[in-house]
Amino acid sequence: MARHVARRDPRAHWVLLLLGLVVLLAALSFHALVTNVGGGSGPSDASASPASSLVTSGGPVLRLDGPTPVSRRLPARTVALTFDDGPDPRWTPQVLDVLRRHHAHATFFVVGARVDEHPELVRRILAEGHELGSHTFTHADVTAVPPWRAAAELSWTRSAIAGATGREVTLFRPPYSSTVQSLTAPQYEALRSAAGTGHVAVLADRDARDWQRPGVPAIVRAATPQGGAGAVVLLHDGGGDRAQTVAALDQLLTRLTRDGYRFTTVSAGIGAPDSMVPATVGARLSGTTLRWAQSVADGLTGLMNLLLGVALVLGVARLVVQVICAQVHVRRVRRPRPGWPVDAPVSVIVPAYNEAANIAATVRSLVSSAYPALEVIVVDDGSSDGTADIVERLRLRGVRVIRQANAGKPAALNTGIRAARADLLVLVDGDTVFQPDTVHRLVQGFADARVGAISGNTKVANRRRLLGRWQHLEYVIGFNLDRRMYDVLECMPTIPGAIGAFRREVLLAVGGVPADTLAEDTDLTMKVLRAGWRVVYEENAIAWTEAPSSLRQLWRQRYRWCYGTLQAMWKHRHALRESGAGGRLGRRGLPYLTVFQIVLPLTAPAVDVFALYGLIFLPWSSLLLAWAGLLLLQGFTAAYALRLDRERFGPLWTLPFQQLVYRQVMYLVVVQSVVTAVVGNRLRWQRMARTGEAAALVAAPGGAPR
Incomplete structure (x- = not known):
């Protein structure tokens, strides 16, 4: 009824609101993807058919970019300790401390999402003379995801490492893998696809199965090479409680050093050039952008959880106050x-x-x-x-x-x-x-x-x-x-x-x-x-x-x-x-x-x-x-x-x-x-x-x- 001079109602904010909601959904979805991380849990499909004996009878380091698979083994009394699922802010520093005390070097197969969360740990790994490899971005089973997702997992991990360290990796170990003898046909095909993007597959000779936490003696026994042979040993520095791994690592290094073993990275162990090369400017920028995107997604998800919690508390508190006041009001007005x-x-x-x-x-x-x-x-x-x-x-x-x-x-x-x-x-x-x-x-x-x-x-x-x-x-x-x-x-x-x-x-x-x-x-x-x-x-x-x-x-x-x-x-x-x-x-x-x-x-x-x-x-x-x-x-x-x-x-x-x-x-x-x-x-x-x-x-x- 009142007459006011008015401009046309604003409408551009609807586009901004819709765009903001799309960005929020994308960020939440990215967070859901990124948080799909965890420790090793064994093969994802134990019933799958084994890979060709030509591969399973060879060494744990596989180059599959040619018509014929090429495998390499480590020389006698040479051990390449490898650690999966990190970096972890609690356990990775403890593993690094043990390695430093024993003057040993190792190869860390890192999860890209964890690299973005803890880039300082990845830089410390390199600074102390260790080697990095890819373990996918979200610890995804590359045999169970679509090809585009598997390719993205490797690309994102490379970018994450490049953004954190300025280096690019070529070594790759798929999650849920173990020794070369247990390699399945689907895993082999996934490794061949990864080879197409310049990755070299690294499996293991000895799987300590420390993710099961069987006890320190059992981990030491499983990780110890037999008969003086060289070996790539699979351990974990992330994905769960790794107290037994840290204790077993100290004992393993002491025992094998006494027996004349030397400890080195995978690349040095097989006499190959450094597997890490300087990253391009584009790769570094891509990695930095990815890390910021992950941080924003994590922050938005945390903010949404907080918002829901606060809204729920306020809603319940409002109901309680309303009910109490309504009862007081009823008694007041009905007398x-x-x-x-x-x-x-x-x-x-x-x-x-x-x-x-x-x-x-x-x-x-x-x-x-x-x-x-x-x-x-x-x-x-x-x-x-x-x-x-x-x-x-x-x-x-x-x-x-x-x-x-x-x-x-x-x-x-x-x-x-x-x-x-x-x-x-x-x-x-x-x-x-x-x-x-x-x-x-x-x-x-x-x-x-x-x-x-x-x-x-x-x-x-x-x-x-x-x-x-x-x-x-x-x-x-x-x-x-x-x-x-x-x-x-x-x-x-x-x-x-x-x-x-x-x-x-x-x-x-x-x-x-x-x-x-x-x-x-x-x-x-x-x-x-x-x-x-x-x-x-x-x-x-x-x-x-x-x-x-x-x-x-x-x-x-x-x-x-x-x-x-x-x-x-x-x-x-x-x-x-x-x-x-x-x-x-x-x-x-x-x-x-x-x-x-x-x-x-x-x-x-x-x-x-x-x-x-x-x-x-x-x-x-x-x-x-x-x-x-x-x-x-x-x-x-x-x-x-x-x-x-x-x-x-x-x-x-x-x-x-x-x-x-x-x-x-x-x-x-x-x-x-x-x-x-x-x-x-x-x-x-x-x-x-x-x-x-x-x-x-x-x-x-x-x-x-x-």
């Missing part, structure tokens, strides 16, 4: 109070702009009120649909019509306030229908001289369709549970425009209904609180209103509500420093609105992306269990709220579907409102087209909607 009954004259003010669909039902319901002294003032704010004519043709006693040029809802309310004869005023929207006892119940709170304003209980009349049922649940669960809590905590931020009662002196003291925000009801309520008056909630004063019947209308209404609430919160931000009722608004009401109506809804798109990530990567059983738990919590809240409002439980079946559509509309409204406020746009008034459905439903036989 006799001093000063009852209040029967002072009441003026009902109805601002109306093109309300032809509902105005007759609204006025008739008011005139039919079981209240002894009541006048109804309809302020027609320049309607073009004959709203004022409809009221005048009703010829109802106690009803006055005031016509004015269109100036907006606040101006119409202020016109009615000036014209009212009573000291108690009830402000009613033009699409709202009262029950016969509504006015009586609404004003009884004025028996307390400290009360300056009273909120009634707004209910959705047109709830037969799915969208109406969703809004009905929202009104009962969110609005009315919250109002009970606000009443007990004495920080009520909003008296709805559909039904609210005020002392005339209060409205005059605060300067009437403000016109500089689009949520004049919230703005006015906050002004009343800051003036030192109490604002309470009367659950039994029921008003039936017509809710939006389409998603487009719902969007327009909630967009205005949310934007106007932001305006009012900013306007009254100084309440944070006040005392009394204003301080309670500032330190209770405003933080609550900020957290639950702005911050958490703004994070909801990211939470939905996190849920999609879970659907793709996490076990469905765990995800369904978590979703069912949250749904049960919401169902309990809804059932409790419906019971307090004496409503049927039937609409509860729509609750799961509400999470799939309605919730997304609500949080996107918050996103749009915040962006509009940030860029400084002035939102124009968004009026909802009325159908008269609410009036027809309430007037139908049987009374209130089901």
